Amino acid sequence: MSGLTPGFADPVPAAQACFRALLEAMARPGRVHRLAGLPEAPAPLAPAAAAMLLTLADAETPLWTDAGPVAEEWLRFHAGCPLVAEPGAASFLLAACGMPELAALEAGTEEEPHRSATLVLQVAGLERGAGWRLTGPGIETEHLLEVEGLPRGFLAAWAANGARFPRGVDLVLCTGDRLAALPRTTRIEEAG
Amino acid sequence: MTALGYNFGYLDENTKRMIRRALLKAVAIPGHQVPFGAREMPLPYGWGTGGIAVTASVIGADDRLKVIDQGADDTTNAVSIRRFFAKVAGVETTERTGEATIIQTRHRIPEIALREGQVLVYQVPMPEPLFRLEPRVSETKRMHALADYGLMHVKLYEDIARHGHVAISYNYPVLVGGRYLMSPSPIPAFDNPKMDRMPALQLFGAGREKRIYAVPPYTSVRSLDFEDHPFRPVRADAPCALCGSRESYLDEVVVDDRGGRMFVCSDTDYCSTRQATREAAE
Incomplete structure (x- = not known):
């Protein structure tokens, strides 16, 4: 317990601010939001990803993560969420080193598509820029987003995730203090 | 100052987290009803408990809240909900649509166009658009899963056959994002076109029925109609x-x-x- 760093300094307003940013991010896919009042999360957790889990995860939401024992201990202590070894059994997944296969995650059922996992993916870079052109609900015409550090074949996996709508996994991309969300309805094309 | 003895926004943090998770999934699946655990509120079901639970989970100290009841800021329900949040969240309140960041509404959409950065929270008495046609929740769930909305089209057709027009003046069913049939809460059909591709985020809370649903910004919301009997707001x-x-x-x-x-x-x-x-x- 000795090396445990603190969570939110002021949990109620911090969780509200983080949730509001997430709600905006989910409602306007691909817009990059910068969070303030972030917790001191141990490496390799990105502060934005850690804040998101403190905001949303608790005893009711099994979490899967590959971030290592220090991060696991921090999340278990501050969020109080059970950790699971199987990605398919988790409601939240925090991927800090590589991405679990989207098809293997809980996608909900046709009747209850909200019982699906949310994948928090830490990436190397996240900017508004020329990499992707996003369309779908929440986007007036198109949003541009540049993401660095995604595995090869991501776009094909994302298209397959969108094709099973209303089932599917929702994605939150995080780096440092920034995040952007990709709900299952967002279509991605490579801008070129 | 918020009232002593209450958490900010009245609800406890566990409940807010549960509602926040439901809200995010609701936004990710436009028009789909997500169940949530509605908590007891200091006012009865039917007075906007669902809307209040949603507002309480979204609101922050910097927000400015407007509450309307049938379009009016000065009716009992609107005044007491506005006072409730002034007390338990210490937020500023307003009656000006343009100045509000969160607008909680019972049965109307404001006349002036809403913009990005505003959140419209609807109080919903009955979230299920099919409930008068099919009372079994197990059946309506399956109909939503299969996007099987023939029953509603038959109802509209029967209205036209009997009355010569669709006899629904409020709570007129809409199709969200081309996929989910949704109850717009009992707003007048006149307001339906305002929902289509609205720049503001629309959240719906039904307290008694324990459902949350949402329409993200710039999402298509189409009132059901027929080519030869197009939808007309009254x-x-x-x-x-x-x-x-x-x-x-x-x-x-x-x-x-x-x-x-x-x-x-x-x-x-x-x-x-x-x-x-x-x-x-x-």
């Missing part, structure tokens, strides 16, 4: 007696016991703003 054929508006939605008000009546704007902020500008111009 409006009383009169100008507002107070501000003269011919565009706004009107309430019919009985003014005496000899059959006297007048039509006035249902949106009080819109009407008083128009009256003030007209007076200023004179």
Whole structure:
């Protein structure tokens, strides 16, 4: 317990601010939001990803993560969420080193598509820029987003995730203090 | 200052987290009803508990809240909900649509166009658009899963066959994002076109029925109709007696016991703003 760093300094307003940013991010896919009042999360957790889990995860939401024992201990202590070894059994997944296969995650059922996992993916870079052109609900015409550090074949996996709508996994991309969300309805094309 | 003895926004943090998770999934699946655990509120079901639970989970200290009941800021329900949040969240409140960041509404959409950065929270009595046609939740769930909305089309067809037009003036069913049939909460059909591709985020909370659903910004919301019987929003054929508006939605008000009546704007902020500008111009 000795090396445990603190969570939110002021949990109620911090969780509200983080949730509001997430709600905006989910409602306007691909817009990059910068969070303030972030917790001191141990490496390799990105502060934005850690804040998101403190905001949303608790005893009711099994979490899967590959971030290592220090991060696991921090999340278990501050969020109080059970950790699971199987990605398919988790409601939240925090991927800090590589991405679990989207098809293997809980996608909900046709009747209850909200019982699906949310994948928090830490990436190397996240900017508004020329990499992707996003369309779908929440986007007036198109949003541009540049993401660095995604595995090869991501776009094909994302298209397959969108094709099973209303089932599917929702994605939150995080780096440092920034995040952007990709709900299952967002279509991605490579801008070129 | 928030009232002592309450958490910010009245609800405890566990409940807020549960509602926040439901809200995010609701936004990710436009028009789909997500169940949530509705908590007991200091007012009864039917008075906007669902809307209050959603607002309480979204609101922050910097927000400015507007509450309307049938378009009016000064009715009992609107005043008490506004006071409730002023007390338990210490937020600023307003009656001006343009100044609000969160607008909680019972059965109306404000007349002036909402913008990005605003959140519209609807109080919903019955979230299931099919409940009068199919009372079994297990069946309606399956119908939503299969996007099997034939029953509703038959209902609209029967209206046309019987009355010559679709006889629904409020709570007119809509299709969200081309996929989910959704109850717009009992707003007048007049307001339905405002939901389509609205820049603001629309959240819906049904307390008694324990459902949350959402329409993200710029999402298509189409009122169900037929090619030869297109959807037509209904409006009383009169100008507002107070501000003269011919565009706004009107309430019919009985003014005496000899059959006297007048039509006035249902949106009080819109009407008083128009009256003030007209007076200023004179």
